[in-house]
Amino acid sequence: MTATENQGTEAVTGVPFNLNGRAVHATDGELLIEACERNGVHIPRFCYHNRMKPVGMCRMCLVEVDTGRGPALQPSCMLPVTPDMQVETESEVTKQAQDGVLEFLLTNHPLDCPVCDKGGECPLQDNAYAFGPGESRFIEEKRHYEKPIPISDLVHLDRERCILCDRCTRFASEVAGDPLIHFIDRGSQTQVNTFPDHPFSSYFSGNTVQICPVGALTAAPYRFKARPWDLEAIESTSTVDATGARVVLQSSQDELVRILGLDSDAVNWSWLSDKDRFIHEANRSENRVTEPLARVDDGLQATRWGDATAKVATALQADASRIAVIGGARLSLESQYAWAKLAKGVIGTDNVDTQLADGLPAALALGLPRATIDEVCAPGGVIVLLGPDPKEELPSLSLRIRHAVIEDGATLIEITPRATSLSDLASVRLRATPGIVGQVLVAIANDQLSADVGGVAASDLQAAATLLRGERPLSVVFGRANLAESARYTADAIGAIRSIAPDASYLPALRRGNVNGALEMGLTPGFLPGGVRNSAEVGVEHWPTTPEFQGADTEGILRAAADGNIDTLILLGADPLGDVPDAVLSASAIENVSTVIAVDSFLTDSSSKADVVLPAAMFGEADGAFLNVEGRLSPLSAKVTSPGLARPDWMIAAEVSLAMGDDLGFGTLDELRQEMSAAVASLADVDWPGLSSADDGPVLRPHRNWDLEFGKPADAPPEPKSGLRLLVDRKLWDAGTMTAESPSLVGLAEPAVLRLSPSDAVGLNLVDASHVTVEQGDESYDLPFVVDESVAPRTAWLPIRLPGFDARKLLSSGGSVNSIQARIADGLTDDDAGDGGEPTAESEDTSDGGRQ
């Protein structure tokens, strides 16, 4: 925020103007309201928001301005400072204007402040006290509307309280790109409302509650939960996705009740996704694991920490190569280091992977030159989106990219297999069919631009090539766009981009929480903390040993486990049964491991099958650090007590180590951090205590520009003989544990829908059909379908896992590209469409006809 910048040096060169008789300076083009704020004069406002365009709706910021034509009242939020402007913010005329505007706003505003959730932190209350008339002359009946109407599952609208500042509607259309709320009617009946039958079902709807200057928009999950004066607050970072959106955690009576976005200039600009904002409900879930559990006969029974860690220690006596660790993206950086040290430095196994076979090779995330979000979104840059829809996976990042393209003249090249939320903004859209994306970029790299490649038109290739080879700074946001194809195609594509544009910088769009921290701390095979490649010559300070073999990634671990080659599997908040794309493999692996140890907060599909479950503290319950998508270190703060006997993950690692007869060497977080600074080169200069007070946090810039070996690009996969290639990706609201444990969020997942191209709809003769049966092997689902022009021909686009639907069952293991069969659903006609979306549990038709 400009308000926190220093006031002297920089502004002297700007635009001089006179503020209440004082000579001050504004920057070029700065709005008067901002310039005054920066010079220590706060002008009251309702509609103006520093992250949105000004509209001048509320007139609260009227000040007396003289530009040489005599003093006049002007809205300071609409007025760029001009040289030698005379501004009076405290004159009688200004005060009278403020007084009048407030009296006018209060004519229809109900005085139900004691009931209102905003009461106590309400800008209208504050401004009425500070600038208002004190007494009202209005004795007539106020305007009445039906008290709160739910405009979405998460947001209630009380139109009586609305002062028509246009903040929420501007946010919805300008920032979020979901113009689902708007002003309707005229005059004193003007009101904000949704369109008929279209709820305000934006992923970002909670932001409107935060920016509403009155209590017109309130959040259903926070409704009447607490009052502002009994909230305690602490700054932290959201662990919902890897963007690392900065948040303020607010608790009352030792319960997290609200999360607000923190205006971090470098990261999320105060915007949060609803998942970031409301996920804290999971902390209070009744299903939390609150004490250590151990398997007795066929059930899990509560036990003591000492007994549980003793069991774990016994299980870890096995040969190091027969021990594996999966997960760790939920953990804080410190906990990740502690577990990495336990696994690699004490036990000595390299079978450690934080990604659940749904990410990308660790070397790509660690070794490519990293861009910050600010660099990606820099004005005039070129952004390549090579991956999934950021709105579904990294929603706060998608808002930054959206702003960069719309407002700052960045150019977007979209290389995705289907339309994303940013498609309308993209200058070039390359829609590669599954398995072809590498081929497409190799063609550009080799200047083979005259012919279509894998369904991508030659003209699009040429347009992309021009931008990729252009002079403008290029940054690549890359991730796993399709969970039903091998990650190597994405790697091939990055290899091609490296040869096209050697100076490009990269932002790895891996979704899962602190996954970047986990990779940096060595929770991935072949690496030690700090991105050091493991080898015989390399050691880590304070570590007794390092792994003596090259370990396997999650898929390899699961394969080894299924073959009976893993004795002990530790799950660090990971749920392979729920998340690994190959569900059959993970089931067989969990089945064949002799001891499964889960460090988790909930009994997930996997941890409920564990032999020992160690209860871990969740987000908001333990201090630590978070490494976000750009390598920025920001604090994770404890605000509430973890329930029962749950502990921070690093403490669990230390306990387990003690039970094994080793000592990890740290007993407090400070000791752990000191050791990390000593052992990990990239953390050597981190000011740990200063982390929580730093504005944006330091960016770790290890300047790795590894000469990555991409190898020969994989050939295009063969066309499936029959059926459709699968395109499977994630939705924000899915069947994930955290969402499922948050009562307000659990119902937000939409029913599964199959999307396919118009030509396939015709080819499958779906004109009159309502449902399609998709099947692979013995699994099948009857799904409603949508014809989507962005989907390539012979491709079926499905969400991976929603309540009641699991596309993983349609994936066959081993193939580099998956395909399914589709046909009109039997016995389902348009009449049955009403209960659509409920997939059948079993296929009625088990005939083998037409399968692969």
Next chain:
Amino acid sequence: MGYLEGFAVTLRKVAEGVTTRSYRGGKGGKSDIKAPKPERLHGRHVLNRYEDGMEKCIGCELCAGVCPANCIYVRGAENPPEDPQSPGERFGYVYEINYLRCIHCDLCVEACPTEAITETKLFEFSFTNRDDAVYTKDELLVDDDGLPQQLPWEDWRPGEDEHTSGWMRATSPSGKAAYEGVVGWSGELGYGVRNPEEGQSVELGTDQPGEESADG
């Protein structure tokens, strides 16, 4: 002069006689009659109801916020539409006062926007354990006649449950003399609509009744 002046004060006071009033408490005492209490004595709280039986408390937590002893714990909740506890959207779901902490300063009564919480004149309630010391909403709420509930350990005397209602509030919300004689409060269970308090010094200025109070 000097020190003799001090002795003179002492002697003068000795001659005036004892002013300490006799207070004989306890039901088993020789005399069970107690000295009259000041009209606005701050005693044990009650939560009032409207004439239709609805609770006045809306769970706004202003009392808890203002309490200097931090002895009030309130949680609001959404009024069930089919069985509303109070008028409006919100009601006091939890209401507890810890009398081990309460200093009877009456700030909660002043803060209350709905005149839900007021104080009786009862100050003799000798609970014998900590649980009893924390009065819950069930205990604080007036009964079906609008009178305070009398708990086993409380020593209620006639008259102590009078004047417990919104009547205790100042005559006008803004304290202006112009409101003398104007009813500015709602009817209350057990009492109906109280007459306004009289006898404020009248400095009739520009303010006229009815200018600001919609329910006046």
